[in-house]
Amino acid sequence: MAGYRVKDVLSWIGELSRFSRTEDHIEIVEVAVEYGKTGCTSRDLSLLGSELATKERLHVCLYTDNNRYHITAMWEAASHDEPTHRGYLGCGAEARRPRAGEDWTRGSDLADGDISRKTWNYILSDIISYEMVKVHKNSIADVAHECAASDHRPIPPAASTAPNEGRAVPPA
Secondary structure, rough: OOOOOOHHHHHHHHOOHHHHHHHOOOOEEEEOOOOOOOOOOOOHHHHOOOEEEEEEEEEEEEOOOOOEEEEEEEEEEEOOOOOOOOOEEHHHHHHHOOOOOOOOOEEEEEEEEEOOOOHHHHHHHHHHHHHOOOOOOHHHHHHHHHHHOOOOOOOOOOOOOOOOOOOOOOOO
C-alpha cells in the first residue's frame, strides 16, 4: 500500500470538480493538522502533508439535490507505540430533507477503510449507487400507442387462461 495521506484525498476530491474548482463544489467543514510534540493545531490546508505533521484530519461535505455526503479522512504518523502510519477514509450519506410525516432526516454509512484509491473508488461507487433512481418501464398500452404512431404493428398481449379476462362482462 502506498503511503497516502489526507492531502491525497483532497486532490482526489479535486478531480471530481469541473475545471478543478474544488471550492465551488465542496464545503470544507474541518481541517486540523497537529505538528510537533506540542500538539499545536492549524486549519491551514497548505500544511496537509507536512513532514512535521503528526496528525491530520479533513472533513468535507459534497451536496446533491437530495443528499449530503460527509467524507472524513484522518492520518496519524508512526510513533514508538504504533510503528506504522495509520489512516482512515470514510463516508456517510444524509438526506437533505425529511420524508413526509417524519421530523428527522435519514442517513447511511457508506464505504470506509484505509486511505487508498481502492477505498476512494468504493466511496464513489456508493455515492453513485445512492443517487441512482429506479427506471420505470413503459406499460403495454404505452408501447402499443408508440407502435401505432410509428406504423409498426404492436405485439399482442400474452393469451390469458382466465375466463372473461380482458372482455367486457355483460350485465346480470
